Protein backbone atom coordinates (compact mmCIF):
# COMPACT_ATOMS: atom_id res chain seq x y z
CA UNK A 394 0.00 0.00 0.00
CA UNK A 395 1.16 3.57 -0.58
CA UNK A 396 2.12 4.89 2.87
CA UNK A 397 0.38 8.28 2.39
CA UNK A 398 -3.08 6.88 1.65
CA UNK A 399 -4.21 6.66 5.28
CA UNK A 400 -3.00 10.18 6.02
CA UNK A 401 -4.81 11.54 2.96
CA UNK A 402 -8.04 9.81 3.94
CA UNK A 403 -7.75 11.12 7.48
CA UNK A 404 -7.38 14.69 6.19
CA UNK A 405 -10.34 14.24 3.93
CA UNK A 406 -12.41 13.07 6.88
CA UNK A 407 -11.26 16.00 9.06
CA UNK A 408 -12.37 18.43 6.35
CA UNK A 409 -15.77 16.76 6.26
CA UNK A 410 -15.15 15.69 2.66
CA UNK A 411 -15.15 11.94 3.13
CA UNK A 412 -18.04 10.54 1.16
CA UNK A 413 -19.96 7.50 2.31
CA UNK A 414 -22.30 5.24 0.43
CA UNK A 415 -25.66 4.51 1.97
CA UNK A 416 -27.06 1.08 1.30
CA UNK A 417 -30.37 1.23 -0.49
CA UNK A 418 -32.55 -1.78 0.28
CA UNK A 419 -35.56 -0.93 -1.85
CA UNK A 420 -35.93 -0.17 -5.54
CA UNK A 421 -35.21 3.43 -6.55
CA UNK A 422 -38.36 5.47 -5.88
CA UNK A 423 -39.63 8.59 -4.12
CA UNK A 424 -40.08 6.52 -0.94
CA UNK A 425 -37.10 4.28 -0.20
CA UNK A 426 -35.59 2.13 2.54
CA UNK A 427 -32.04 2.65 3.82
CA UNK A 428 -30.62 0.72 6.77
CA UNK A 429 -34.11 -0.46 7.59
CA UNK A 430 -35.53 3.10 7.77
CA UNK A 431 -38.05 4.59 5.37
CA UNK A 432 -37.24 7.93 3.74
CA UNK A 433 -38.90 10.41 1.46
CA UNK A 434 -36.19 10.93 -1.16
CA UNK A 435 -35.38 13.90 -3.37
CA UNK A 436 -32.09 12.62 -4.68
CA UNK A 437 -32.55 10.39 -7.70
CA UNK A 438 -32.44 11.18 -11.40
CA UNK A 439 -35.40 8.88 -11.94
CA UNK A 440 -37.41 11.94 -12.98
CA UNK A 441 -40.33 10.08 -14.54
CA UNK A 442 -40.49 7.32 -11.92
CA UNK A 443 -39.74 4.55 -14.42
CA UNK A 444 -36.86 2.79 -12.63
CA UNK A 445 -39.25 0.38 -10.93
CA UNK A 446 -42.15 0.44 -13.40
CA UNK A 447 -44.00 -2.93 -13.68
CA UNK A 448 -44.02 -2.81 -17.48
CA UNK A 449 -40.26 -2.29 -17.56
CA UNK A 450 -39.70 -5.12 -15.09
CA UNK A 451 -41.80 -7.32 -17.35
CA UNK A 452 -39.83 -6.18 -20.43
CA UNK A 453 -36.56 -6.93 -18.62
CA UNK A 454 -37.77 -10.48 -17.83
CA UNK A 455 -38.88 -10.97 -21.41
CA UNK A 456 -35.55 -9.60 -22.68
CA UNK A 457 -33.65 -11.94 -20.37
CA UNK A 458 -35.55 -14.95 -21.63
CA UNK A 459 -35.00 -13.91 -25.23
CA UNK A 460 -31.34 -12.81 -25.03
CA UNK A 461 -29.88 -14.17 -21.81
CA UNK A 462 -28.12 -11.95 -19.27
CA UNK A 463 -24.81 -11.00 -20.87
CA UNK A 464 -23.81 -9.68 -24.30
CA UNK A 465 -20.66 -11.80 -24.13
CA UNK A 466 -18.62 -9.69 -26.56
CA UNK A 467 -18.00 -6.14 -27.70
CA UNK A 468 -20.21 -4.57 -30.39
CA UNK A 469 -17.58 -4.87 -33.12
CA UNK A 470 -16.82 -8.51 -32.41
CA UNK A 471 -20.08 -10.39 -31.89
CA UNK A 472 -22.00 -8.63 -29.13
CA UNK A 473 -24.24 -6.34 -31.21
CA UNK A 474 -27.65 -7.91 -30.86
CA UNK A 475 -30.99 -7.29 -32.54
CA UNK A 476 -32.14 -5.53 -29.35
CA UNK A 477 -29.27 -3.00 -29.61
CA UNK A 478 -30.02 -2.48 -33.29
CA UNK A 479 -33.76 -1.93 -32.73
CA UNK A 480 -33.10 0.47 -29.88
CA UNK A 481 -30.65 2.53 -31.93
CA UNK A 482 -33.23 2.87 -34.69
CA UNK A 483 -35.93 3.83 -32.21
CA UNK A 484 -33.66 6.42 -30.58
CA UNK A 485 -32.72 7.96 -33.92
CA UNK A 486 -36.38 8.25 -34.85
CA UNK A 487 -37.37 9.61 -31.43
CA UNK A 488 -34.69 12.31 -31.41
CA UNK A 489 -34.89 13.15 -35.11
CA UNK A 490 -31.35 12.24 -36.20
CA UNK A 491 -30.24 9.99 -39.10
CA UNK A 492 -28.44 7.59 -36.74
CA UNK A 493 -27.96 6.84 -33.05
CA UNK A 494 -25.25 4.82 -31.33
CA UNK A 495 -25.75 3.09 -28.01
CA UNK A 496 -23.07 3.26 -25.27
CA UNK A 497 -22.92 1.48 -21.93
CA UNK A 498 -22.94 4.73 -19.92
CA UNK A 499 -23.10 8.46 -20.45
CA UNK A 500 -19.58 8.78 -19.11
CA UNK A 501 -18.34 6.43 -21.82
CA UNK A 502 -20.47 8.09 -24.51
CA UNK A 503 -18.92 11.48 -23.80
CA UNK A 504 -15.40 10.08 -23.65
CA UNK A 505 -15.99 8.18 -26.89
CA UNK A 506 -17.65 10.94 -28.91
CA UNK A 507 -15.18 13.68 -27.94
CA UNK A 508 -12.01 11.62 -28.44
CA UNK A 509 -13.29 10.26 -31.77
CA UNK A 510 -14.06 13.72 -33.12
CA UNK A 511 -11.10 15.86 -32.00
CA UNK A 512 -7.39 15.44 -31.30
CA UNK A 513 -4.11 17.31 -30.92
CA UNK A 514 -4.61 19.85 -33.71
CA UNK A 515 -8.10 20.76 -32.56
CA UNK A 516 -9.75 22.91 -29.91
CA UNK A 517 -12.58 22.28 -27.47
CA UNK A 518 -14.67 25.13 -26.05
CA UNK A 519 -16.56 24.10 -22.95
CA UNK A 520 -18.94 25.70 -20.48
CA UNK A 521 -17.27 25.94 -17.04
CA UNK A 522 -20.16 24.10 -15.36
CA UNK A 523 -20.27 21.14 -17.73
CA UNK A 524 -20.49 17.61 -16.34
CA UNK A 525 -17.22 16.00 -15.20
CA UNK A 526 -17.39 13.36 -17.93
CA UNK A 527 -17.16 16.08 -20.60
CA UNK A 528 -14.13 17.61 -18.93
CA UNK A 529 -12.43 14.24 -18.65
CA UNK A 530 -13.23 13.58 -22.30
CA UNK A 531 -11.66 16.89 -23.30
CA UNK A 532 -8.46 16.15 -21.38
CA UNK A 533 -8.24 12.66 -22.85
CA UNK A 534 -8.68 13.98 -26.41
CA UNK A 535 -5.48 16.06 -26.15
CA UNK A 536 -7.21 18.89 -27.98
CA UNK A 537 -6.64 22.42 -26.71
CA UNK A 538 -9.17 22.78 -23.87
CA UNK A 539 -10.70 26.23 -23.49
CA UNK A 540 -13.38 26.75 -20.86
CA UNK A 541 -15.72 29.74 -20.95
CA UNK A 542 -17.71 31.18 -18.02
CA UNK A 543 -21.13 29.59 -17.52
CA UNK A 544 -23.46 30.51 -20.42
CA UNK A 545 -21.17 33.38 -21.48
CA UNK A 546 -21.64 33.25 -25.26
CA UNK A 547 -19.80 36.54 -25.77
CA UNK A 548 -16.59 35.04 -24.40
CA UNK A 549 -17.23 31.86 -26.37
CA UNK A 550 -17.57 33.89 -29.56
CA UNK A 551 -14.31 35.76 -28.90
CA UNK A 552 -12.52 32.47 -28.36
CA UNK A 553 -14.03 30.91 -31.47
CA UNK A 554 -13.05 33.95 -33.53
CA UNK A 555 -9.43 33.88 -32.42
CA UNK A 556 -8.62 30.18 -32.67
CA UNK A 557 -6.48 28.68 -35.43
CA UNK A 558 -7.40 25.12 -34.55
CA UNK A 559 -8.23 22.65 -37.32
CA UNK A 560 -11.54 21.43 -35.85
CA UNK A 561 -13.56 23.37 -33.29
CA UNK A 562 -15.85 21.48 -30.92
CA UNK A 563 -18.14 23.36 -28.55
CA UNK A 564 -19.38 21.24 -25.65
CA UNK A 565 -22.26 22.05 -23.35
CA UNK A 566 -24.71 20.41 -21.00
CA UNK A 567 -28.22 21.12 -22.30
CA UNK A 568 -29.51 21.16 -18.71
CA UNK A 569 -26.77 21.79 -16.14
CA UNK A 570 -26.73 19.04 -13.57
CA UNK A 571 -25.98 21.12 -10.47
CA UNK A 572 -27.85 24.30 -11.49
CA UNK A 573 -30.93 23.01 -13.30
CA UNK A 574 -30.66 25.83 -15.83
CA UNK A 575 -30.50 25.36 -19.59
CA UNK A 576 -28.08 26.23 -22.39
CA UNK A 577 -29.43 28.61 -25.07
CA UNK A 578 -29.38 25.98 -27.81
CA UNK A 579 -30.43 28.06 -30.85
CA UNK A 580 -27.84 30.74 -30.02
CA UNK A 581 -25.10 28.15 -29.43
CA UNK A 582 -25.91 26.48 -32.74
CA UNK A 583 -25.92 29.78 -34.61
CA UNK A 584 -22.45 30.57 -33.21
CA UNK A 585 -21.18 27.13 -34.18
CA UNK A 586 -22.47 27.52 -37.71
CA UNK A 587 -20.95 30.97 -38.01
CA UNK A 588 -17.51 29.69 -36.96
CA UNK A 589 -17.67 26.23 -38.57
CA UNK A 590 -17.68 24.57 -35.19
CA UNK A 591 -19.58 21.46 -34.14
CA UNK A 592 -21.76 21.51 -31.02
CA UNK A 593 -21.86 18.48 -28.72
CA UNK A 594 -24.92 18.78 -26.53
CA UNK A 595 -25.24 16.58 -23.42
CA UNK A 596 -28.96 16.22 -22.66
CA UNK A 597 -28.64 13.76 -19.77
CA UNK A 598 -31.20 15.74 -17.76
CA UNK A 599 -33.49 16.89 -20.59
CA UNK A 600 -34.13 13.62 -22.40
CA UNK A 601 -37.52 12.21 -21.38
CA UNK A 602 -38.34 15.31 -19.37
CA UNK A 603 -38.34 18.27 -21.75
CA UNK A 604 -39.90 18.93 -25.14
CA UNK A 605 -42.82 17.41 -26.98
CA UNK A 606 -43.35 13.77 -25.82
CA UNK A 607 -40.17 14.02 -23.76
CA UNK A 608 -38.02 14.03 -26.89
CA UNK A 609 -35.52 16.28 -25.14
CA UNK A 610 -34.17 19.81 -25.08
CA UNK A 611 -34.10 20.13 -28.88
CA UNK A 612 -37.88 19.80 -28.99
CA UNK A 613 -38.67 22.66 -26.66
CA UNK A 614 -39.20 24.88 -29.67
CA UNK A 615 -40.37 23.89 -33.13
CA UNK A 616 -37.32 25.36 -34.82
CA UNK A 617 -35.97 22.87 -37.40
CA UNK A 618 -32.54 24.53 -37.18
CA UNK A 619 -32.22 22.71 -33.87
CA UNK A 620 -31.29 19.65 -35.93
CA UNK A 621 -28.40 21.32 -37.73
CA UNK A 622 -25.73 19.07 -39.31
CA UNK A 623 -23.30 20.76 -36.91
CA UNK A 624 -25.00 19.15 -33.94
CA UNK A 625 -23.99 16.01 -32.07
CA UNK A 626 -26.60 15.05 -29.50
CA UNK A 627 -25.95 12.87 -26.48
CA UNK A 628 -28.36 11.69 -23.80
CA UNK A 629 -28.40 9.08 -21.06
CA UNK A 630 -30.84 6.23 -20.48
CA UNK A 631 -30.25 5.72 -16.76
CA UNK A 632 -31.99 8.92 -15.64
CA UNK A 633 -35.50 9.76 -16.90
CA UNK A 634 -35.54 6.60 -19.04
CA UNK A 635 -35.16 4.63 -15.81
CA UNK A 636 -32.81 1.90 -17.05
CA UNK A 637 -29.11 2.20 -17.96
CA UNK A 638 -26.97 3.36 -20.84
CA UNK A 639 -26.61 6.33 -23.13
CA UNK A 640 -26.52 7.22 -26.81
CA UNK A 641 -25.01 9.65 -29.26
CA UNK A 642 -27.14 10.78 -32.22
CA UNK A 643 -25.89 12.71 -35.24
CA UNK A 644 -25.25 12.63 -38.98
CA UNK A 645 -24.20 9.30 -40.48
CA UNK A 646 -20.53 10.22 -40.95
CA UNK A 647 -20.22 11.36 -37.36
CA UNK A 648 -21.69 8.13 -36.01
CA UNK A 649 -19.58 6.02 -38.38
CA UNK A 650 -16.47 7.86 -37.18
CA UNK A 651 -17.39 7.21 -33.56
CA UNK A 652 -17.99 3.50 -34.28
CA UNK A 653 -14.61 3.23 -36.00
CA UNK A 654 -12.52 5.06 -33.44
CA UNK A 655 -14.15 5.59 -30.03
CA UNK A 656 -12.09 3.43 -27.69
CA UNK A 657 -14.81 3.45 -24.99
CA UNK A 658 -17.07 1.89 -27.63
CA UNK A 659 -14.65 -0.55 -29.20
CA UNK A 660 -12.78 -1.95 -26.21
CA UNK A 661 -15.66 -2.81 -23.93
CA UNK A 662 -18.33 -5.48 -23.67
CA UNK A 663 -21.67 -4.52 -25.16
CA UNK A 664 -24.35 -3.61 -22.61
CA UNK A 665 -26.67 -6.58 -21.88
CA UNK A 666 -29.22 -6.82 -24.71
CA UNK A 667 -31.97 -7.28 -22.12
CA UNK A 668 -31.43 -3.65 -21.13
CA UNK A 669 -31.74 -2.48 -24.73
CA UNK A 670 -34.92 -4.55 -24.99
CA UNK A 671 -36.26 -2.95 -21.79
CA UNK A 672 -35.41 0.51 -23.10
CA UNK A 673 -37.68 -0.02 -26.12
CA UNK A 674 -40.62 -0.15 -23.70
CA UNK A 675 -39.20 2.75 -21.72
CA UNK A 676 -39.17 4.88 -24.89
CA UNK A 677 -42.84 4.06 -25.45
CA UNK A 678 -43.75 5.07 -21.90
CA UNK A 679 -41.73 8.29 -22.21
CA UNK A 680 -43.57 9.19 -25.41
CA UNK A 681 -47.07 8.32 -24.25
CA UNK A 682 -47.18 9.18 -20.52
CA UNK A 683 -47.62 12.93 -20.81
CA UNK A 684 -49.06 12.87 -17.27
CA UNK A 685 -45.60 12.23 -15.85
CA UNK A 686 -44.21 15.45 -17.30
CA UNK A 687 -47.38 17.30 -16.24
CA UNK A 688 -46.96 15.98 -12.68
CA UNK A 689 -43.32 17.15 -12.68
CA UNK A 690 -44.36 20.64 -13.79
CA UNK A 691 -46.93 20.82 -10.98
CA UNK A 692 -44.33 19.65 -8.43
CA UNK A 693 -41.84 22.25 -9.66
CA UNK A 694 -44.45 25.01 -9.35
CA UNK A 695 -45.55 23.83 -5.89
CA UNK A 696 -41.98 23.64 -4.60
CA UNK A 697 -40.96 27.04 -5.99
CA UNK A 698 -44.10 28.67 -4.59
CA UNK A 699 -43.55 26.99 -1.22
CA UNK A 700 -39.88 27.97 -0.88
CA UNK A 701 -40.24 31.59 -2.02
CA UNK A 702 -39.96 33.13 1.42
CA UNK A 703 -36.99 31.13 2.70
CA UNK A 704 -33.75 32.91 3.66
CA UNK A 705 -31.99 30.68 1.11
CA UNK A 706 -32.25 31.32 -2.60
CA UNK A 707 -33.79 28.77 -4.92
CA UNK A 708 -31.78 29.00 -8.16
CA UNK A 709 -33.86 29.80 -11.19
CA UNK A 710 -34.70 26.48 -12.84
CA UNK A 711 -37.64 25.11 -14.79
CA UNK A 712 -36.38 21.54 -14.61
CA UNK A 713 -36.77 18.83 -11.95
CA UNK A 714 -33.34 19.88 -10.62
CA UNK A 715 -34.11 22.56 -8.03
CA UNK A 716 -30.98 23.73 -6.20
CA UNK A 717 -31.37 25.64 -2.94
CA UNK A 718 -28.30 27.82 -2.53
CA UNK A 719 -26.94 27.69 1.05
CA UNK A 720 -23.39 29.04 0.64
CA UNK A 721 -21.21 27.44 3.29
CA UNK A 722 -20.47 23.74 3.00
CA UNK A 723 -20.87 23.12 6.73
CA UNK A 724 -24.30 24.77 6.74
CA UNK A 725 -25.45 22.81 3.66
CA UNK A 726 -24.34 19.55 5.28
CA UNK A 727 -26.05 20.52 8.56
CA UNK A 728 -29.41 21.19 6.86
CA UNK A 729 -29.16 18.02 4.80
CA UNK A 730 -28.43 16.11 8.02
CA UNK A 731 -31.39 17.71 9.84
CA UNK A 732 -33.70 16.80 6.98
CA UNK A 733 -32.42 13.24 7.16
CA UNK A 734 -33.29 13.12 10.85
CA UNK A 735 -36.82 14.03 9.79
CA UNK A 736 -36.89 11.19 7.27
CA UNK A 737 -36.21 13.32 4.18
CA UNK A 738 -33.21 12.83 1.91
CA UNK A 739 -31.84 15.82 0.02
CA UNK A 740 -28.12 15.75 -0.84
CA UNK A 741 -25.78 18.60 0.02
CA UNK A 742 -23.56 19.40 -2.95
CA UNK A 743 -20.24 20.99 -2.03
CA UNK A 744 -17.09 22.22 -3.74
CA UNK A 745 -15.31 20.98 -5.80
CA UNK A 746 -18.49 19.68 -7.47
CA UNK A 747 -19.79 23.28 -7.40
CA UNK A 748 -17.82 26.57 -7.17
CA UNK A 749 -16.45 27.70 -3.76
CA UNK A 750 -19.05 29.37 -1.53
CA UNK A 751 -22.01 27.96 -3.46
CA UNK A 752 -22.74 24.78 -1.52
CA UNK A 753 -26.34 23.85 -2.03
CA UNK A 754 -29.11 21.36 -1.43
CA UNK A 755 -29.91 19.70 -4.71
CA UNK A 756 -33.60 18.85 -4.69
CA UNK A 757 -34.53 16.41 -7.47
CA UNK A 758 -38.19 15.92 -8.21
CA UNK A 759 -39.87 12.87 -9.67
CA UNK A 760 -43.25 12.42 -11.33
CA UNK A 761 -44.05 9.83 -8.68
CA UNK A 762 -43.73 12.27 -5.78
CA UNK A 763 -47.13 13.22 -4.39
CA UNK A 764 -48.22 16.78 -3.59
CA UNK A 765 -48.09 15.89 0.13
CA UNK A 766 -44.44 14.81 -0.31
CA UNK A 767 -43.52 18.23 -1.70
CA UNK A 768 -45.52 19.89 1.08
CA UNK A 769 -43.62 17.90 3.72
CA UNK A 770 -40.28 19.04 2.31
CA UNK A 771 -41.44 22.66 2.12
CA UNK A 772 -42.68 22.64 5.73
CA UNK A 773 -39.50 20.99 7.02
CA UNK A 774 -37.28 23.54 5.28
CA UNK A 775 -39.34 26.41 6.76
CA UNK A 776 -38.98 24.89 10.24
CA UNK A 777 -35.23 24.47 9.83
CA UNK A 778 -34.87 28.03 8.54
CA UNK A 779 -36.70 29.33 11.61
CA UNK A 780 -34.72 27.28 14.14
Ligand SMILES: *Cc1c(COP(=O)(O)O)cnc(C)c1O
Nearest residue numbers: 498499500524526570597629631
Ligand atom coordinates in the same frame (compact mmCIF):
# COMPACT_ATOMS: atom_id res chain seq x y z
C1 LIG B 1 -25.24 11.58 -15.40
C2 LIG B 1 -24.57 12.38 -16.44
C3 LIG B 1 -23.65 11.82 -17.32
C4 LIG B 1 -23.17 10.40 -17.15
O1 LIG B 1 -24.13 9.48 -17.51
P1 LIG B 1 -24.06 8.01 -16.90
O2 LIG B 1 -24.92 7.21 -17.80
O3 LIG B 1 -24.55 8.10 -15.51
O4 LIG B 1 -22.62 7.58 -16.97
C5 LIG B 1 -23.14 12.61 -18.33
N1 LIG B 1 -23.50 13.90 -18.45
C6 LIG B 1 -24.35 14.49 -17.60
C7 LIG B 1 -24.70 15.93 -17.78
C8 LIG B 1 -24.91 13.76 -16.56
O5 LIG B 1 -25.73 14.33 -15.69
